Amino acid sequence: MPSLVELVQSLVNGVGIGLVYGLIAIGFCVIYNASGIVNFAQGVFVMLGGMFTHAFLIKLGWPLAVAALVSIVAVAAIGVVVHVAVVRPMWNRKAPLFAIILATLAVQLLIEQIVILTMGDQPRTYPDFTPGGPLKLGDIAISYQLFWILGCGALMVALLTLFFTRTRAGRALRACSQNREAAALLGIPVDAMLMLSFALSAALGAAAGILITPTQYTAYGVGAPFGTNGFIAAIIGGFGSAPAALLGGVLLGVVQSAAIVVVGAGYKNVVALTVLLIVLLFFPQGLFGGRGKKA
Amino acid sequence: MALLSVRGLTKRFAGLTAVNAIDLDVPEGSLFAVIGPNGAGKTTFFNMVSGFLPPTEGTIAFAGADITRLRQDRIAAAGLVRTFQLVQLFKGLTVAENVEVGFHLATRGGVTAALLRPSWFRRQEADVHARARELLAFVGLGAVADQDAELLPYGQQRLLEVARALAAKPRLLLLDEPAAGLNAHETDALAEVIQELNRKGTTVLLIEHDMALVTRIAHRIAVLDFGCKIAEGTPDEIKRHPDVIAAYLGAEETPEAAHA
Amino acid sequence: MSSPRAASGPSFRRTRSDRTMTLPATISTRLGRVGWVGIGAAVLIALLFGFVFLRGGYLLTVMQLAMIYGLFCVGLNFFMGYTGQASFGQNAFAAIGGYGSAILCVQYGLPPILALVVAMAIAGVAALVVGWPTLRLRGHYLAMATFALGLITYDVSVQWESLTKGYMGYAGIPPLGIGPYEIDDERAKLVCLMVILLFGLWISNRLRDSRFGRALRAISTSEPGAAALGIRIPRYKLAAFVIAALYASAAGSLFAHVVGFISPEVFGLQMVVVTFTMLYVGGIGTVLGPAIGAVVASLLPEVVRGTGRFQDIAYALVLLVLLVYAPKGLSALSGLGRPRAATPQAGS
Amino acid sequence: AAQDTIKIGSSLGLTGYGSITDGHWREGLELAVEALNAKGGVLGKKLQLVHEDNKSIPQQAVLVYRKMMTEDKVVAFDSGCISAGNFAAASFVTRAKLPMMLCSILPQQPEEQKWAFSFLPPPKFEVDSRYEFLKSKTDIRKVGILGDPSPYGSLMRKFALEDAKEFGLEVVANESYQQEDADFSVQIGRINAAGAGAIIMIGQGNAVITVAKNIKSLGLDKMLLLGSVNERDLLVEAGRVLGDRYLFPSPIIQVAIDDLALITDPKARAAAEAFITPLKAKHGGKIDTSMSSRAWDSLLMLAQAMEAAKTTEGTAVRDAFEKIGPYVGAGAPYEFSPTQHVGITKNPYVIAYVKDGKLAINHDGR
Amino acid sequence: MTAADATLVDARPAADGRPPLIEVAGLSASYGRVAALKPVDLRVGEGEFVTVLGPNGAGKTTLLRAIARLVPGAGRISFRGQDISALPTHKVARLGIVMVQEGRGLFGEMTVRENLLLGAYGLGGAGEEIERRFATVFELFPKLRLRADQIAASMSGGEQQMLAVGRALMAGPQLLMLDEPSLGLAPRVASGILDTLGELNRNGLGILLVEQKAPLALKLAKRVYVLASGSVRAELPADQIGSHHDLARYYFH
C-alpha cells in the first residue's frame, strides 16, 4: 500500500509531466482554430525549439534569453515556410483536410531527416533555467523548472485566449477557419492570416520545446511522441481552446501517473487511453469543449 | 383521425422557449402549412416532429403511434419524411444517385445481397434506377440527372431534396421552405408538384414564407409566433386574422404577395 | 507574397464544417466508378505488376507488401472513403489478425487458412464491440478515439508477453497453403496475394454501387439528410467499421503468413501513416484508389532508394509534391479526362 | 566485376530507436572493410559493405534483407541491433544459407540460431557486473529495477530478478518504462519510496538522460543510478546531470580510448590498438567504441572464417566460423563454437562513470 | 431577340464624366468546362440601385462571385475606374465592395456580435465608428441585439439572413452586392430589408441585387439586367417591368 507521501509525490509528478503535455498541446490549438487543420508537424516545432536553443546556448554560449528568443523566431520562420510551401498550395487546390494533415506528417519526416543530416542524431539537453532545486515541501519535491513551465504555460494560455477572443486579428483567424470565403469577402487577408497562424503555432511549439528540454532531452525523433501526447491532451481538453488543452494535458499526466501506481508503467497508456475513451463517450466534444454543440 | 397529432410540444434552449406548448392535428390527406415570423419556432417544431431534436415537453403521435423521442430513421421508416431549410444534399453523389438513396426505405438488401446480387436484388436496383429518373422528371430535373448534385444551382438543389424525399414514399411529408430561392415560375412548378402528390394521397406539412404559395395550395394554416400557435384556420381566415396580420404579414404585405 | 490568382479563386468555398466532419466523399464518388481511366490505371498497375513478377528479386517482396497494405486500404476505404469517417486505429485489427494467425497456427496448430478466418471473426467481433460506443463520436474526436484503440492494442501486444511474446516477436509462422501444399515460392505468394486483393476490390466495387454503398456514401456527406430518409446511421457506420476491420485483420494475417514473423512494431503507428499515405495518394473514396496508392506508395521508396541517406528526404518530397499537385489522389487526376470535370482549379 | 568483390550486407536501424547504436555499428564495419581491403581484401577480392536503413522496424528489415540478398547478392550479413528486424528476416536468410553476424540477440527459432552469431554480451553480464559493484563497493543492499520491454531488456530483467540474492541484494521495486516516455518520476519515486538505494536501469537509448534528470529534480541526492551499457554521448550527457552517482557497465575499450594502458591483457590491448588507431584517424576524438569495436571484430572474424573456408559459400563459412575458437577482439574476447553462437562468454564489463566529460573506471567505489 | 429592349437604357458613363461605381466588361467565368458566365457587360453607377433577375442556374451567383474575385474570371472589372480584375478577394473587399453570399456565409461557431464585429474588420480598431454601425444594424434588426451572444449557427434561418445583411452593413460598403437576401425571410422582414436597402441607396450607396422575387426586387431598382444561361438577355429600366411584364420571355431561349 503506497504511503501518503508517495501518493502525493506521484500526483505532483503527474501534474509535472501533464504540464509538459499541455504546453505541447497549446500549439495545436492555434492552427486548428485558424484552419481546422491538425498540424502533426507540431511535434517537430517543439523539437526544433529545444535543438536550436541547445545549439545557441551550449555550442555558441549565448545567454539563455537571447538563445530562446532567436530560436523562437527561427522556428516561427520555419512554420511560415511550411505554410507557404505545403499548406497553402494544398488548401488552394481544395485538398481534403486529411490530405493536408497527412502532408504535415510528411513535413515532420522531412524536417526530422534534415535535422539528422545537419545536427546529428544525438540527444541534447541543457540545465534548468533556475539552478538548484528541487523545492521541498516536507517530503514532496517540486522541480524549479516546473514553475517555469507552469508560469509560461499560464501566460501563453492567457495571452492566447485574449488574442482569440478580444483582438481583431484573433477573431479574424477564427473566422478564417469557419468560412474562408466569407472572411475574404470582409477584407480579411485569409492567406496571410493562415500564415500568421503557422508562425504563431510554430513559435508556441518552440517555446514549449525550450521550456521542457531541461526536464528531459531533445533529439531529432522526439517530435512524434511529443506530438502524440500533445494531441491526446488537446483532445481530452476539447480541441481548439488553449486553457482546455493545458488542463487536458494535466489530466492526462495525472491519470498516467495514477495508472503507474495502480497497474504499473507498462499499462499506463492503456489505462490513460481507456480513460480518454470513456471521457469521450460521455463528453463527445472533450471535457471542456461543450460550447457550440449543434442540435 | 389526424395523421399527425401533437400535444403540448415545447422546446427550451437555455433561456429561450423556442416552441411553447403547441397542439396541432394534421388530418390524413391534407395539405397543411405552418407560417410565422423568423425565429418563431417553425423549424424547431419540425426538428422535434422528425426526431432531430428531443422535445423538452409534449408528445407526438403519428398514425396513432407515439413517436416522441424515436430515432430519426425509425420515424422516417414509419412514413414521416422531411426536407431541410438548409439543403442537405449528398454532395458527392449524382442527382440521380441522390434520389436512389431516397428509396432506401422502400427497398431492402444489405451486404450479402449486394455481393451475391440475386435476381430480386438486380430487379430492385433496376427498378430504383428507373423510378429515380421518373421522379426527377416529375420535379423537372430530368435533364440534370447525371450531374453532380453539388453543382446544381440553389433552386434546383431544393427541388432535388423534394424529389429525394418523395422517393421514400412518405405518408407525411414535411417541407421546410421548399420555395426559398425559386423564382415565381419555379415556385408555380413546385406548387403543382406538391398539389399533385397531395392528390395522390401524401399528407403534406409545409413551412413557407411565400404567402402567395401558401394561400394558394394549403388547406389549412397554423401560425406560430414566439413559439406559440397564435392562429389556425383556412387560408382565408388566416389572411384576415388580425393577430396574424400584426405579427407576420404586415398591413401592406398581403396584396403585394398575393399578386406576385 | 500574394499571387492574386492563387489567393482568390474558388478555393475558399468549403467551410470548415465541410472539411472536418465529412471526410472526402465529395471528391470520391464521382470518380469512383470503374470507368475508362480506372481501366487505364488498372492496366498500368497490371503492367507494373507484370514487370515486377518477371524481374523478380526483392521487388517481389515490395509488391507482396503492397498487396497486403492494399487490402488493408481497400477495407479502410469503406470507413474513411465511402462513409467519410476517420479512423486512425485500424492497425488494431491488423494486429488482431496477425497475432490471431500466429497464435492459432503456432500454439494450436490450426491450418493457416482457418487461422486467418478465425482471426477475422475475432477482429469482426472486436470491431463490433468497440465500434458500437465509439462511433457516436465525430470528426477529430472519432479520429482520436480510434487512434487510442490502435495505441492501446499496440501497448497490449507489447506488454502481454505470455500471449504475444512482446517485442521478441512471434516467429515460425507457417506460410499460406492448403493441406500439405504450402505456398513457398515468392512469385506464387505474390500471385496469391494479388488474387486476394482483386477479390477484395471486387467486393468493394460491388458493395459501393448498391443500396448499401449508397447509404454509406450518403452518410458521408449529410448525416441529417441520410437519417431523414430512414438510414440507420449508427448501424451503417458500424457495418463499414466492421468491414474495414475484417479487411485489416485479413491483411494482418497475410503479413504473418507471408513474412513468417510479426512483432508489435509491424502494426504500429507506422502502419497508420503508411496506409493513410496510400489512401490519399491513390484517391480516397474511389474503388481502385487504395490499390493504386498501395502500389505507388510502396514502390516510391524503392525508386528513391538510390539516394541513400537522402532516401527519406526524397520520399517525403515526392510525397509532398504528390499531395500538393494531386490533392485528391492519383485516381482523381483521371477526373480531368471526364466530361463535366468536377472541381474548378484556381487559375485554370 | 561482381566476382571481384565480396559483398557483406548489413541491415541497420539508422533512423528510429536504434539509430545511435546502429550508426556506430556501421562505423565499425566500415572501418574493418577499409582495413581488410588495405591488406588486400579477402580471398584476393575486395570486400564491399552494403548497408540499408531498416528504420528500426521489422517490415523494413524484411525488405532490406531481401534487397541485399537478391539485388546485391551479398554472401553474409553483419547487421545491427534491431532484434525484431533480424528475427523477421532470419527465416529466409536461413533458408538461403547465409551466415548472419548480429549486434542483437539471437533469433529464437533453433534452426535460425544455427546461422546467426551474436556479438552482444549476454544480458546476465550487464546485470551481474552492476550487482557485483554494489556488493563490493557500497553498502546499498536494496535496489529497484527500471527497465524497458525490448527483447534484450526483457532478458536482462529476468536475470536482475534472479541474480540479486546471489549478491546479497534485494529487489524492492520492479518498474518499467517505454522508450519514448518523457518522464519517469513516478517510477523513480516509487523505487525511492520502497527504500532502494540504487536504480538498476535496464535499457539502452536516450531515456537514461531523462531518468538522470528526474532523479535530480526529485531531489534524491543519495540515489545511485546504475544504467545499462550505452553510447558515449548518452553516458556523458547523463553523467553531466548526476555526476559520479551515475555508474554504468562499459566494455573496457570504451573507457580506454585515451589510455590503452587500462587494458591489462597485452593481446587484448594490441587488438584494441589495431582498432582504435584507424578509428581515431578517421573520426577524430568524438568516438564511441562499445558498439563499433564489436562490429569491427565481427567483420574481421567473418573475413577470417572466409579465408579458412577458402570460399564465401554460406555453409562453409558458417562451419569455419564455428571453428575459429577463442578470439581476442578489440571489443571483447569471443569463443564461438557449433553449440555456442553467443560469442562473448566472459563478462567483458567494468563499472565506469563520467569524470570531466570523459569516461573513467571506478576503482574505489566513489 | 431583345435588342430593342437592351437599348432602352443608356449604358454609357454618367453625364458628369465620373466613371461608374463598378463596370464589368466581357466578364466570363467557368467551372471546369461549364461556362457558367459567358462574356457579360454590366455597370452600376454611383448611387445606383441595380437588380439582376434570372432563372435558376442563370449564373447570377457566379456573376457576383466573379466580381468579388471568388471565382477566377476573364474580362475586365473596374471599380471607379480602377482595374480590379486581378486583385485578390480581400483587397476587393477593402475597396468597399461587400457581398452578402447566397447561403449567408456566416461564421457559424461564433456569436452574433463577433460576426458583426468581423463585418467591421476593415475599420481596424476605430471604436466609435463601430459602435455607431452596431447601433444602425441593431435598429434595423432588433432581433440581433436580443441574440447578440447566441452562436450564429443556432439562429433560425431568417435570423441568420438578417445577420448576414447586418454584417455586410457593418463593413460600411461602397457597393453592396446581395445574393438573394430575401431568402427565407418572412414577408415583413424581407420588405423591411428592401426598405433599408432603399434608404441606404438614397443616401448614396450603390447596390447590386440578385433576387428571385421580382416584385420585391423591382420596387427599388432603377435598372434591371435579365440574366439567362450565363448571358445578359436584356437590360431594362425597372419601371418598364410592371406586373404585366412577362420576364419569362427572356428566360428561355
Ligand SMILES: Nc1ncnc2c1ncn2[C@@H]1O[C@H](COP(=O)(O)OP(=O)(O)OP(=O)(O)O)[C@@H](O)[C@H]1O
Ligand atoms: N440550438 C439552439 N440554441 C439556442 N437557440 C436556438 C437554437 N435553435 C433555435 N434557436 C432559437 O429558437 C428560435 C426558433 O428557431 P427556429 O429555427 O425554429 O425558427 P423558424 O420559425 O424556423 O424561423 P425561420 O423562418 O427564420 O427559419 C430562434 O429564435 C432561434 O434563434
Ligand SMILES: Nc1ncnc2c1ncn2[C@@H]1O[C@H](COP(=O)(O)OP(=O)(O)OP(=O)(O)O)[C@@H](O)[C@H]1O
Ligand atoms: N462549383 C461549381 N462547379 C461547377 N458548376 C457550377 C458550380 N457552381 C455553379 N455551377 C453551375 O454554374 C451555373 C450557374 O450557377 P449559379 O449558381 O451562378 O446560378 P444562379 O443564377 O445563381 O442560380 P440560383 O438562382 O439557383 O442561385 C449552373 O448551371 C450551375 O450548375
Ligand SMILES: CC(C)C[C@H](N)C(=O)O
Ligand atoms: C542492444 C540493444 C540495443 C538491443 C535492442 N534494444 C533490441 O533488443 O532490440
Ligand SMILES: [Mg+2]
Ligand atoms: Mg426555419
Ligand SMILES: [Mg+2]
Ligand atoms: Mg444563385
